[in-house]
Amino acid sequence: MTDGAPRQRTHLFSAQHADRYDRQQLIRRYQELTRARLIVMVDQVFHHSVTLLEELLSGASPEQELHLLLSSPGGDGEVAVRLVRAMQARCSRLTIIIPDMAKSAATIMALGAHEILMTASSDLGPVDPQFPINGRLVGAKEIEQAVKDAEARVAEAPDTFPLYSGLLADVNMLMVEQARSAMARSYTLIEEALSCSGLDEDSRSQIAEKLKGPLVDDATMHGATVGPDAARSLGLPVTTVDPESESWQLIWALWTRYFHLGAWPAGNRSVYEGELASQTFGQ
Structure with missing residues (x-):
């Protein structure tokens, strides 16, 4: 009671x-x-x-x-x-x-x-x-730039392809396109x-x-x-x-x-x- x-x-x-x-x-x-x-x-x-x-x-x-x-x-x-x-x-x-x-x-x-x-x-x-990759956030610009850099270096030295494909194993083209679309938004x-x-x-x-300049175009790093x-x-x-x-x-x-x-x-x-x-x- x-x-x-x-x-x-x-x-x-x-x-x-x-x-x-x-x-x-x-x-x-x-x-x-x-x-x-x-x-x-x-x-x-x-x-x-x-x-x-x-x-x-x-x-x-x-x-x-x-x-x-x-x-x-x-x-x-x-x-x-x-x-x-x-x-x-x-x-x-x-x-x-x-x-x-x-x-x-x-x-x-x-x-x-x-x-x-x-x-x-x-x-x-x-x-x-930002995109979550392996438990951490990665910026869309960083994803796109990493792929561009890898493509340029592989074009100059094709034998480095295994190295860069390993480094970018967690990034696929769908993710790259999503990153580009997100930046455009x-x-x-x-x-x-x-x-x-x-x-x-x-x-x-x-x-x-x-x-637009300080927060988007001119910002080189997150x-x-x-x-x-x-x-x-x-x-x-x-x-x-x-x-x-x-x-x-x-x-x-x-x-x-x-x-x-x-x-x-x-x-x-x-x-x-x-x-x-x-x-x-x-x-």
Whole structure:
């Protein structure tokens, strides 16, 4: 028999999930301070992200601001646009917070925000589509360039064919064509993401034109950096935060816990977390 009082978690269960409860308490404190809903995505951007992010948006009010703490090495740009659309449909204003890096497809997500919060060490990057090969992400430009280089060297020295065929054993022509098609879509994905940001058409066109060089055409490597000053000069709505502010101290306390957990880019763990939902997986 019970007296109707709410049941408590058992001590062992509470101990097993203490770190998660600690992070969610930081999320609640941030929300009380900012009056915004805070959710967290630390992961590569692929199809599973849609369902996991939707879980975090459950019960979201279209009248409330939404803040997303985002850390990601990139992934699928098409998925990135879907994620931005889903968030913008569930809030009055979208802010994306970047404590570390948001590269490639994650940069596309940032383009769809009303505001991007960064510190001096935060980093966006080239919109270079990523493909998972042998457990790691490889940029579309890297795939195409590797094949071109191999073809040129084999043409000069045919006896090197076994060497280069071995080096490129995990790359086939279908993958190369997919990489080329994805690169050709980069311009459109930038425009589609910007269309979610609330900017008028003229402003979107001007910013998209500025971004095509630094984020697509002129970017020779996926690791190229775009800091807050560079992003702001391109017309992006970047706010460089005061690292000593109370709100950022809460974000940083939260981020260091994910870093310690082994989430991207410190390790291979993925995190989708909010006040009421939490999913962590990976090594």
